[in-house]
Amino acid sequence: MMKKTASALAVAALMGTGAASAATFQVNDDTTLSLYGNVQIAYSDTNDASGDSVSDLQDNGTTIGVAVEHRFDNGLTGFARIEEDGYDAVEQAAETAATDQAYFGVRGDFGMVRLGNADSIYDGFVRDYWDYQEFLAPINGRRGVDHKDRQLLYMSPNFGGFSFGLEAQINGDADEATFELTQGGVNNGDNETGDVNGDDAGISLAAAAMYETGGLTVSAAIDQRSNEFVSAADAGSEGGPNHFDDPVMGIVVSYDFGRFTVDGGYQLDAADTDERAIGDVDVLSLGGRFNYGMGDLYGIVQEVGYDEENAAGNDSFTEVILGANYNIGSNFYVYAEYATYDQEEDANDGFAIGGLYSF
Template sequence: MKKTLLATAIAGSMIATGAQAATIYNQDGTKLDLYGNLQIAYKSVEQAQRNAAGDIVGAESADELFDNGSTLGFSGEHVINRGLTGYFKAEFEHDADEAKTAGGLNTGDQSYMGLKGNFGDVRLGSWDPLIDDWIQDPITNNEFFDVSDSSYSRNLDAVSIVGVEDREGNKLQYLSPSFSGFQFAVGTQYEGDAEDENFSGSSNASAFAGLKYTAGAFSIAAAYDNLDNNDGTYGTTDIDAGDQYGITGQYTMDTLRVALKLERFESDNEFSEDANFYGLGARYGYGMGDIYGAYQYIDVGGDTFRNVVGDVIKGDAETSETFNEVVIGATYNVSDAMYTFIEGAWYDRDEDASDGVAVGAVYMF
């Protein structure tokens, strides 16, 4: 999940500490900031060509100049009393490449409010899944190309979470303070029976949780999501989405960060296979920007499940598949507020589907 203002940026890279934000108001314990970015890029990607059965039978290169997630954001906080602060953030996206016809601020990115203090942090609203922030992003949180994960996989048809696009909203989360390096998060996503994206037809609250430990330059995090709100009826078929979990370790030394990930999607339906994602990523700040890359090995299927009479119902080892993914890239800082990037990706799909290159420029304010 690309975020230009990288929360995981390391020393040596000016990319986005939020220092570009302009403070509109700051008085009597109340602060309001305005920030944003313009991102315009060029990409050329091998688009999969499929037959009537949905199989990839070819790929055709397609290119475009496009908006890569230009954002306008507001954030604020106010001191309620000593040790307790209320805060909010609201981000809106617009299409900088087609501004005349795109309809202005035409979609949202994340929006939430919360309370923070010595007790920790309670947040309510819409933002990225915990497994995205803690497990997936340390491997690749790039400008355009990322390695696949159990939430989004490029042309990896055997791994699919139905309704994954609705996972960011309607969430409540508690994040603890650090206890001798340990920190935990627990939360839920609530979908009422009046919600259009509710597949089950009844009100439901999913559960997700994570645990993180930090010791100096080393950190390790684990996260779990029961995907309960992705269960439901699609057409005439009842689907149990399964479970999603992973663990990621990071080590930072000066301007070098290295991360290692093991992520698993455990499917509970016949339409998607189980999958393991083994990822290695690194990012190095060379003074005028970053160079970065990642390798990931994906093992799909292979776990054999049988019914009560012994028939194989899913995961026949003879039908298992493996994939090797590589993403590399570099940024160059034109100024404190502007940088350029170039990326390339190889996904090991049939007919080289999803492989591509991208270049772009970003201006932050």
């Protein structure tokens, strides 16, 4: 099953219409209920930090979800979704399921408003362009915020190919305290627990825009990420501020030739050295996907640069990931991937094979 282009996936997911479901039930004239999911299993053989080969047969993100839509008399459409991720298709006793997405919202001629836990707008407009691999995804080059919860999102309608979105990620004092206790956040004494960069816990803003014409798509986003904690590992032994005080931003230019798509982009993950020892991270990316009829051939090359050397004395890397998939059926495909990350001792280099069955 060939994946959609990144721009199509981004808009569909953010608008709350991105679930590929095999079972859709018409509850009544105005309400539909969809059940969907997938089973993913992969075998990998990659190097550890010492360069030793480590093999593993593992689940790769098995998911089950429920989505509902209801058309109101005023012309608006309400929607909601709950998606559980992390079911383990390999280990019977594993208990890894967790809520991946859960939200509700309303859309109409004005656009869409959504509240809950879902992929960030930066993901949809920039980061997901470099996420069409199945298992061996970019490591250093996949920048952006990891938080997905407490999001309020507005997406505009399409104005002749142009669309935009605004997002607020909302933290309260209780959320700050929970992170300090469970996630290893830094509290260096300058900020009380519950403060964001010295201010009361609050709102982190993000914005994105996209223009599409013919096969060309230009997409850009910026995330303030002022609610994202500095980890103890990033801050180092001297500590640092509780939160990042610099944004992450990126731009992507993509062209769809039909059976062949090319994506090029640049990302800047800004950070002072007291927030992260390596400082700013620059990422220049070039990727492509070719549909050969029964599947896709795909690959990505990323040049990653740090302001300061890391613990191993390096400040730049070249990541290369190549892959191919083959469609057994419309909802079932297998794949093989190879990756090299230009790390000391060839860490993380290796290959993976696997399959995905969706329903």
